[in-house]
Amino acid sequence: MSRFNLKSIDGLLFDLDGVLFVGDDLVDGAVETIDYIKGKGVPCRFLTNTTTRSLDALYQKTSRLGLNIEKEEIFTPPKIAARYLRKRGSPRLLLVLQESTKQEFAGFPQDDVNPEVIVIGHYSDWWNYSLLNRLFHLIMNGAELLALHKGRYWETEKGLTLDIGAFVTGLEYSTGTTAKVIGKPAEEFFRLAVEDMGLTPDKVAMIGDDIASDVGGAQLAGLKGVLVKTGKYRKEVAERSSVKPNLTIESVASLRQLL
Ligand SMILES: [Mg+2]
Numbered sequence: 001m002s003r004f005n006l007k008s009i010d011g012l013l014f015d016l017d018g019v020l021f022v023g024d025d026l027v028d029g030a031v032e033t034i035d036y037i038k039g040k041g042v043p044c045r046f047l048t049n050t051t052t053r054s055l056d057a058l059y060q061k062t063s064r065l066g067l068n069i070e071k072e073e074i075f076t077p078p079k080i081a082a083r084y085l086r087k088r089g090s091p092r093l094l095l096v097l098q099e100s101t102k103q104e105f106a107g108f109p110q111d112d113v114n115p116e117v118i119v120i121g122h123y124s125d126w127w128n129y130s131l132l133n134r135l136f137h138l139i140m141n142g143a144e145l146l147a148l149h150k151g152r153y154w155e156t157e158k159g160l161t162l163d164i165g166a167f168v169t170g171l172e173y174s175t176g177t178t179a180k181v182i183g184k185p186a187e188e189f190f191r192l193a194v195e196d197m198g199l200t201p202d203k204v205a206m207i208g209d210d211i212a213s214d215v216g217g218a219q220l221a222g223l224k225g226v227l228v229k230t231g232k233y234r235k236e237v238a239e240r241s242s243v244k245p246n247l248t249i250e251s252v253a254s255l256r257q258l259l
Contacts, residue, residue, distance in 0.1 A: 004224060004246040006258040012037065012205040013193055013218070015184075016074075018209035018231015019252050021065055023157045027230050029253025031066045036256050038068055046074045047206070049183040049213065051121030051164075054071075054103050054136040055079050075193050077148035077183035078104035081119065084182065085146075091116035094138065096123050096131070120168055120179075121148040127167060133245040139175040149183030151213055155232035184210070185217025185221075193222065207252060209233045216243035222232040226251055 004122060014020060020030040037044060046069055055078070059071040078097075082104050085091060093108045094115035095101075101121050118135055139145055151163035168179050183189055194204050201222030208214020208225070209232050215225030227238065227245035230252070238248070249255065 005066075006205060006226075006247065006255070008203075009042075009205045009224065009259075011043040011045075011194070011197045011199045011205075012250070012255075013190065013204060013206040013223070014044060014046050015206070015208035015210065015214050016046055016062070018155050018233070019207055019228055020046075020062075020067060022155060022231055024061075024065075026065050026067075027253070029251065029256075031068070032256050033252050034068050037259065040259065042259065043197040043199070044073065045196060046193055047184060047189065047193055048074065048076055049151050049154075051077055051101050051148045051183075052098055052124075053100050057100060058191055075189065075196075077189070078121065080179065080189060081105075081146060081148055081182045082119045084180075085119075087115065088117075091144075094118045094143070096135070098124065101148075101245060115143050117146050118146045119146045123167075132167065132171065136174055139171060139177055145165065145171060145175075145177060145179040147179040147181045147183075148211070150179070150185070151183075151210070151244075153232065155209070160232060160234075184208075184213040185220065187217070187221040189247040190218055190221035190223055194221075197252060203227055205246070207255070211238050211241045211243050211245065215245045216241075219243065228254075 062069045078101055090108050092111035092115050094112055132176050147168040150165040150168050152165045153160045153163050172179055194201050204228050205224040206214055206218035209228050215227050218225040224246040227248045229250050
């Protein structure tokens with residue numbers, strides 16, 4: 001692979017959690033880096049798999065942290081899932097989501113007994129055998145499975161934490177079905193953001209802390225993948241991954257010297 005130069009890039013996609021902030025703490029230099037990139041006129045979009053808060057709440061958070069990000073520049077799985085489901089004709093939904101995320105689906109009919117689509121997002125400590133078994137029966141009876149993302153784990157103040165990809169994959173395995181995945185690493189999620197900037201994938205780089213979802217997903221969609229060593233980054237995981245980032249940098253702050 002020839003050495004990748006960020007100067008050949010016309011647009012950037014950023015993951016939020018683990019790249020610009022971890023929990024409520026900003027990554028050093030994140031605010032200044034976004035200001036610098038926007039000052040240069042480089043288009044950016046922000047792709048997060050966060051399903052723990054609504055888009056409004058997420059935007060409030062980025063604003064409170066001082067990040068120069070427009071609400072329209074943020075792509076969240078609930079926002080894109082709602083758009084996808086509306087195109088499907090507003091099917092009856094069972095929402096396995098936190099209350100704050102359910103807001104995004106307020107316009108859809110909800111049916112806990114005979115849903116057409118089961119929407120899975122972050123569900124915290126409420127996962128248990130009886131819920132999984134109930135979902136299993138609904139899927140066996142014809143309900144479709146829609147996963148807001150298929151993340152393996154993420155970084156919290158307490159360290160690495162199991163993510164919903166484990167439950168989605170378990171349900172797929174037992175039912176013999178394949179979930180429709182909305183967020184990273186789904187190719188379509190990256191493509192929507194690239195199209196929104198009016199660019200082609202080969203001229204866009206994704207900056208993320210997740211080697212599989214951010215870097216691997218972006219590369220499959222035809223983008224360049226840049227791995228940061230903040231957030232959930234772990235050296236051992238990166239070394240044994242089959243995904244090879246186009247570039248690995250210390251943190252988002254390193255971008256200022258490379259663009
Ligand atoms: Mg992340």
